[in-house]
Amino acid sequence: MPDVTQGRALAEQRADQSVSARFTRLMNASTSRWGVLTDPPLVSLASGVFLLAFLGALGRDASPSVARVLGALVLAPVAIALVVSVALRGARREVVAWLARQPFPVENLNAVLNGLGEALEVTFAGAAPDTAELNVELDKVHPDAFVTGGVEDARTLDIRIGVVDSKRNPASTNHQRYARVRELVERALVPLAERYPIQSVRVK
Numbered sequence: 001m002p003d004v005t006q007g008r009a010l011a012e013q014r015a016d017q018s019v020s021a022r023f024t025r026l027m028n029a030s031t032s033r034w035g036v037l038t039d040p041p042l043v044s045l046a047s048g049v050f051l052l053a054f055l056g057a058l059g060r061d062a063s064p065s066v067a068r069v070l071g072a073l074v075l076a077p078v079a080i081a082l083v084v085s086v087a088l089r090g091a092r093r094e095v096v097a098w099l100a101r102q103p104f105p106v107e108n109l110n111a112v113l114n115g116l117g118e119a120l121e122v123t124f125a126g127a128a129p130d131t132a133e134l135n136v137e138l139d140k141v142h143p144d145a146f147v148t149g150g151v152e153d154a155r156t157l158d159i160r161i162g163v164v165d166s167k168r169n170p171a172s173t174n175h176q177r178y179a180r181v182r183e184l185v186e187r188a189l190v191p192l193a194e195r196y197p198i199q200s201v202r203v204k
Contacts, residue, residue, distance in 0.1 A: 008100070011100040011101075012096065012097075012100040014099075015097075015099035016100075019092065019096065019113070020092075020110055022092075023091055023092045024114075025085060026113070026114060027091070027092075027113040027114060028088040028091040028092075029084075029171065029175070030114070030175055031088065031091040031094065031113070031178060032084075032175060033179075034084050034087075035171070035174070035175055036171045036175065037081055038081045038084050038085050039169075039171035041171075042171065043077045043081045046076075046077035047075070050073040050074040050076070051074045054070040054071055054073070054074055095109065095113070102190065104189075104193060104198040104199065104200055104201060105200045106185060106200075106202075107200060107201065107202040107203065108202050109181070109203060112203050115165075115177070117203040117204065118160065118161060118204070119158045119160050119203075120158070120181065120184060120201055120202070120203060120204070121156060121157075121158055121201070122156065122157050122189065122198060122200075123155055123156045123198070123199045123202075124155045124157075124197065124198055125155075125196075125197040125199045126155065126196065127154060127155065129196045134157065134159075134188075137187075138159060140187060140188065141180070141183045141187050141188050142180065142183070143162075144160070144162030145160055145161060145162040145180065145184055145188075147159055147160075148160045158204070161177060161180050161184070163176045163177040181203065189201060
């Protein structure tokens with residue numbers, strides 16, 4: 001039991017040190033599908049639309065009730081962003097807990113939390129599995145995730161995460177990338193590690 005407890009403590013310490021000591025708004029937002037509601041451009045755009053409607057209503061002598069509703073809607077996006085931001089303040093704790101549960105280190109997750117990262121570099125303790133075998137497991141997660149190449153030592157493979165940034169709403173793809181990385185680790189790499197032990201996984 002002491003060894004198990006000590007091992008868990010070491011895993012938590014390793015996980016805690018592998019991510020930023022303090023998460024930014026963007027990093028917190030990337031962990032949740034609701035994080036996009038805190039995106040400043042989106043909040044400004046929504047408030048601006050409601051403000052124009054409010055000013056237009058005043059110019060047309062709209063009823064007081066309509067004006068009050070539109071006035072409240074001007075502030076609604078900001079209020080929602082604040083509520084979501086407060087709700088996501090514990091995101092770092094949840095990320096660290098997830099990292100600590102994995103049977104191998106997942107490094108540079110900061111990149112994903114900041115909306116970056118195109119691939120996972122997977123280093124195996126021994127020889128890497130056959131590409132076709134690994135692609136079968138990756139396809140169960142998403143068809144856009146697949147092996148893109150290996151490294152000279154034959155123990156490392158690169159896996160495409162397969163999330164393309166949206167030009168219209170890049171904030172939405174930040175969470176998609178984070179969720180995809182978690183799925184690839186949990187549904188493909190953890191089961192694979194039982195047959196082919198993994199030394200580390202690194203976002204690149």
